[in-house]
Amino acid sequence: MHLDIEEKEKLEEDEVTDNDGFSKLGLRPEILKSLEKMGYKEPSPIQKETIPLIMEGKDIIGQAETGSGKTAACGIPIVHKVDVENIEIQALILVPTRELAVQYVEELSKISDKTGVRCFAIYGGFSMPVQLAKLRHGVHVLVGTPGRLIDHLYRGTLHLSSIKTFVIDEADEMLDMGFFKDVELLADCIIGEHQTLLFSATMPPPIKALSETYMTNPSHVVLNRSTVSPKSLKHCYIKSEEVDKTDQLIKLIQGANITQAIIFCKSRTRVMSLFEALKKRLKETDFLHGGLDQAIRNKVMEKFRAGKLKYLIATDLAGRGLDFSGISHVINYNVPENPEAYIHRTGRAARQGREGMAISFMSFRETEYLHNIQNRIKVNVNKFGSENSPVPKPSRKPHSSRRKNHYTRPGQFDRKQKRPHHRHPSNET
Ligand code: ADP
Ligand code: MG
Numbered sequence: 001m002h003l004d005i006e007e008k009e010k011l012e013e014d015e016v017t018d019n020d021g022f023s024k025l026g027l028r029p030e031i032l033k034s035l036e037k038m039g040y041k042e043p044s045p046i047q048k049e050t051i052p053l054i055m056e057g058k059d060i061i062g063q064a065e066t067g068s069g070k071t072a073a074c075g076i077p078i079v080h081k082v083d084v085e086n087i088e089i090q091a092l093i094l095v096p097t098r099e100l101a102v103q104y105v106e107e108l109s110k111i112s113d114k115t116g117v118r119c120f121a122i123y124g125g126f127s128m129p130v131q132l133a134k135l136r137h138g139v140h141v142l143v144g145t146p147g148r149l150i151d152h153l154y155r156g157t158l159h160l161s162s163i164k165t166f167v168i169d170e171a172d173e174m175l176d177m178g179f180f181k182d183v184e185l186l187a188d189c190i191i192g193e194h195q196t197l198l199f200s201a202t203m204p205p206p207i208k209a210l211s212e213t214y215m216t217n218p219s220h221v222v223l224n225r226s227t228v229s230p231k232s233l234k235h236c237y238i239k240s241e242e243v244d245k246t247d248q249l250i251k252l253i254q255g256a257n258i259t260q261a262i263i264f265c266k267s268r269t270r271v272m273s274l275f276e277a278l279k280k281r282l283k284e285t286d287f288l289h290g291g292l293d294q295a296i297r298n299k300v301m302e303k304f305r306a307g308k309l310k311y312l313i314a315t316d317l318a319g320r321g322l323d324f325s326g327i328s329h330v331i332n333y334n335v336p337e338n339p340e341a342y343i344h345r346t347g348r349a350a351r352q353g354r355e356g357m358a359i360s361f362m363s364f365r366e367t368e369y370l371h372n373i374q375n376r377i378k379v380n381v382n383k384f385g386s387e388n389s390p391v392p393k394p395s396r397k398p399h400s401s402r403r404k405n406h407y408t409r410p411g412q413f414d415r416k417q418k419r420p421h422h423r424h425p426s427n428e429t
Contacts, residue, residue, distance in 0.1 A: 025051050027080050030115045035076070038110055044069035049221045051077050054165075054197060059215040061171075061208065062199045064223040065230050066347025067323070070169070070199045071107045078141055078165055079108065084116040087138035088162035092190070094183060095169045098123040098145055098294065099301055100321040104169065105143045117141060124148045125294025132157055146182035153189060163190045170320050171198035172207045172340065187214060201347060202228060202340045227378055228343050233350035233358060235381040237370055237391060240361045245333055246277050248361065253282065253311070259328040260304070263313045264345050266334035274333060275313050284310035290317050290429050315429040319345040325354075332360035335369045339376035359384060368394040
């Protein structure tokens with residue numbers, strides 16, 4: 001048979017679409033229906049790679065850029081594997097923040113709609129009696145933040161002996177020193193045979209090495225070797241010293257075409273002072289940090305998700321995992337010292353191939369941070385409004401102690417600094 005080029009290309013296209021569909025993965029029909037309802041036509045690259053491996057029971061380290069669909073990459077096979085007749089917790093998913101626990105379980109609930117699989121989230125700040133009742137009633141897939149899960153372990157209300165799949169989302173953050181002891185305790189309580197899955201957009205080598213001690217011949221699925229940041233995200237900077245940042249931010253906001261933006265600050269205090277400075281001049285502005293009551297945190301998240309807020313001023317609490325479809329800009333009022341934090345913060349924009357822009361206000365002392373970030377993400381961070389003027393090499397001048405003190409208040413710690421006590425990052429951001 002002779003096919004002309006156009007016909008051949010069409011056939012190949014059809015073949016690819018067909019092979020790429022969820023239906024080829026051998027999933028339960030109810031799940032396929034749910035995915036259709038959710039508008040998921042075909043698996044994203046990380047989903048295509050990891051779903052079959054997870055279904056086989058393999059241990060996995062899955063690394064793909066922010067917004068690439070890692071939740072469903074893990075959630076779909078977990079729901080598929082649940083034995084509905086067995087009313088015991090069969091999968092446990094650890095996440096670093098309460099907001100992420102809520103988001104994760106919402107996605108799982110959509111995937112598992114009509115399957116009979118019961119998914120639930122346990123996190124601090126949420127009614128204990130409701131959690132106890134739910135656990136008593138029976139949960140198949142449990143999402144949780146480590147602190148509250150451990151509370152339940154001590155109370156004897158959480159049993160992990162039937163866990164077949166143990167997931168650590170945002171794994172590098174969870175295995176970092178802030179959460180490590182809690183994660184270790186929970187991992188030690190899962191005594192039955194199980195698979196372990198780690199997911200994140202970033203995985204620094206020491207964390208990767210550490211994580212492997214928990215796993216058996218893990219498969220590394222790494223889809224973001226060339227760039228860790230989404231290709232559709234533009235990065236730029238505006239030179240600005242601390243005292244000028246608020247005025248420059250207002251100027252930027254008035255001129256830029258922003259649909260929705262998160263403005264990240266390095267501390268709760270800075271979030272509050274920026275909110276005070278902005279609230280009269282910018283309508284539809286609110287703030288989020290870990291010191292707020294959980295009910296308020298939930299309300300702010302809801303309003304922002306629903307598009308009722310345009311600007312959200314936040315700490316790194318909102319920097320990991322949260323999925324917002326309407327964000328056009330991520331603004332760093334303070335440049336994070338840690339490149340991983342930058343990747344996660346800015347990854348709140350440009351999700352699933354959408355366009356997005358990350359703008360960082362860079363003071364003299366932050367030049368070094370942003371220069372390191374530029375090297376890490378392997379993409380130029382250009383001067384705002386200019387096509388080709390990347391962050392310059394920082395001058396080697398040592399920082400004056402006066403400048404340094406300006407940033408460090410009593411009781412305020414740098415993320416990398418050794419802390420005197422075991423901490424929960426979600427309580428500080
Ligand atoms: P990640 O964890 O990689 O940062 P998420 O799991 O939060 O990304 O997913 C990002 C967005 O992509 C979510 O809004 C999710 O609903 C959507 N999404 C995930 N998988 C698919 C798919 N196969 N098709 C369409 N949209 C998807
Ligand atoms: Mg995620």
